[in-house]
Amino acid sequence: MDLSASCASRLRCFMTTEKPISRASFFKIILLWLPIALWYLAGFSFSHFYLFFHQVDAFYYHAGNHWLHQKPLYNGEGNGFVYFPTTAALLSPLTLLPLKPFELIYRIISVSILTLGIYAFATHIGTKNIKQTFFITLLATMLTSQAAIFVGQLHIMTTGLMLLAYTKIAREQYWGAAILLALSLALKPTSIILFLLALGIFPKLSLRLLLITVIVFGLSFILQSPDYVLSQYASFANSFHVAMHHDADNPQQWATFFGMLAFYTHWHIDGTPQFITRIIFAGIVFALCWIAKRRFTIHDAIYFIVALGMCYLMLFNSRTESNDYIMVTPLVGYSLALAYQQKNRIAIYGLSTVILFIAASWNLSKWLTPHNNIWINPTVISFYVIYLLKSMYLNSKQLQNKK
Template sequence: MISKFCKEVRQEIFFTWIMWGVVILGIVGVSAASGFEHTVTGAYARGSVRWLLGMDLYSEGMHGFLYLPHAAIFYSPFAVMPAWLGEPLWRVLMIGSFAYGIYALAGELEKRYVANLFTVSSLVALPMVLDSARNGQMTLLLTGLMLLATRDLLRKEYGFMTVWLVLGFALKPLIVVMFMLIGGVYARTMLRLAIGLVVMFVLPMLMASPSYVLAQYVGFIGKSSVATDPYELLYSRFCDVFGMLRAWGMPVNGELQTLVRIFVALAVWGVCYCGRRMWGHHLGACLILTFSICYLMLFNPRTEINTYSMLSVVLGIYVGWAIILNKQTIIGGCLIAFAVMIAFSYEVVHQLTPGREYWLPPLLTCVFTGYVLFLMVFDIRPVVKVDRVSPTQSDMLGVDAEKEAEGLVMTSSVS
């Protein structure tokens, strides 16, 4: 029976990887057929070329290259390749890292919670990531790094966790939310994270003159302040919670936006801190992933519809827990519906409210965040009961055979 179970799981994992392989081939094929017309890699390439030539990376205005110099360095090998080679390889890296992040975290969770979350999470995430994958957005790589960091946080392998977080920060500083939450909730990680940041900022000085690198850091700060200025973004069409309010005719002024972001950030830290104390290490670590992503979706002033590909992994894991573990098909079905509605939100909302197509994803994210808070407030933990588990099966699944044989509840981590 155990061998049959293992064989079925291996088959599911194999076919899930086949699915991701087909996705990669399809995305590369469609992108190549359109001449890579739908892409954001031009901004990455321009930054890389400027770095290689020793030029300033940052232009005036709120658009263009918006990342640290490390992102320009990272993309340089792809920038010097011909487009027919560099563009496909970049998409393979983006999609592959995203899929592997799901596989790594799901595999760690399955050791305790007995479900093939990799397959379920992949199926739920797939519709939400297609546009981002076609565009070659670094968001997918960032999400993969966040998932790897969560896996190593669950394992208490803080050194590897720091590597993934620092790499993510170097490529796309949005990961700073997760960075600060982990440092604030797990105090023992603060020194590692600080050392990692110092090393990260020093490394480019080994490739170019320190004065040039420092000038680019100053340029990055200036560019970021312009690109995220609430007044500059007041009438833009970004997909954060304030974009949702603008779509409903309720714009929020810049000062209030900033205050709300700070207040909610502190509240999120408090929720994650209390969640870890109430529900232990596994649940606390996964709550950090959940609220890091939800906060970014709702309060990053430059959230786009494609950015919601990050939320797909959280929804996918919840669907797995709800349907497979807890037999809560209604809740699982609602979360699947959320994923589908977000994936096709522009097409649907464009018919309902033309010119105001950006309110549905943040609204659904607010509902999902409220659902997680509801679980916490009423201490409703996703659980699964295992009536009889043999010692051999217990070893395979990473659970305590005696406790499971007594029919005790095995509490699962909220992601």
């Protein structure tokens, strides 16, 4: 067996059947990597050519380096590095490199994981025209990923991990799903939404997920002095509290539901009312995901759970930035692929508009409202949520008619 045939056969784990992917399809997939690689390398070059461009991957680099030398990870001001100490621990091996090679390799790893996550989701959750689904989903992600990859956001990697995890849930590979979800949470706290949804909705996964999470977070106490690790968790709690308090009191600064509401109505919801609103919508999202799991096929249920979970994260995380919406665009792209297969023109035009508005949100907002650039993304994702709810209703009605 030659190399291409061997590599192709190894991709069967992503397929909906046991039949290995053909050599021709394998080479088509490889060719897709060329524009992807050029896109991300262009982003890397662009972000380093303009010295004024804000790069967040430097925070990860310095945190990993500080972890290796047992230095403080947090500044106590609620900005900069506001992640779990496990983030620094997991990234620390890469920080043995100089900063520039670290940034390049870190980006390559991030885009590789995201692309694999999209491929797995499209090939296993999708049931029709897998190649087309993968292409449209990937295209939507590429169009909206500029800002996130230019600045080196970590959520590119965690989005891929969560897509891979939920694909494994659909395939009843619960140990693999638990490892991926725990790693995603250890890398970035915002993974908590899909982590908790998986924990609460899939009983066969719950104990495995709790066990693996304890192991992943417990390893930090083995890799470094327990006293140092405990002190960093205490510093994280303080920095996180400062950040959340500031964000809750200034909703107009973030691309969230509350920031959107402040833009349209000049009504600022902060403090306790904001917290209560988050809890209410969290309960609604959990209930909808529970209904999807009970009523729909596992493929449809996974699609709705991940899509609704990501939308909730974008709209109700207290510090969502415009470039964070890369986390939800793979789901919008997947929805567009389904609409294209169903020849639903209204949905095709609507979802394409959502993708284009997210891709151009910065430039559009600067042109339309120079004083405010955070309202476009939460607005279009709110419409996407309505589309998801309508899709759930139609799906449920179709199943009832079949019965």
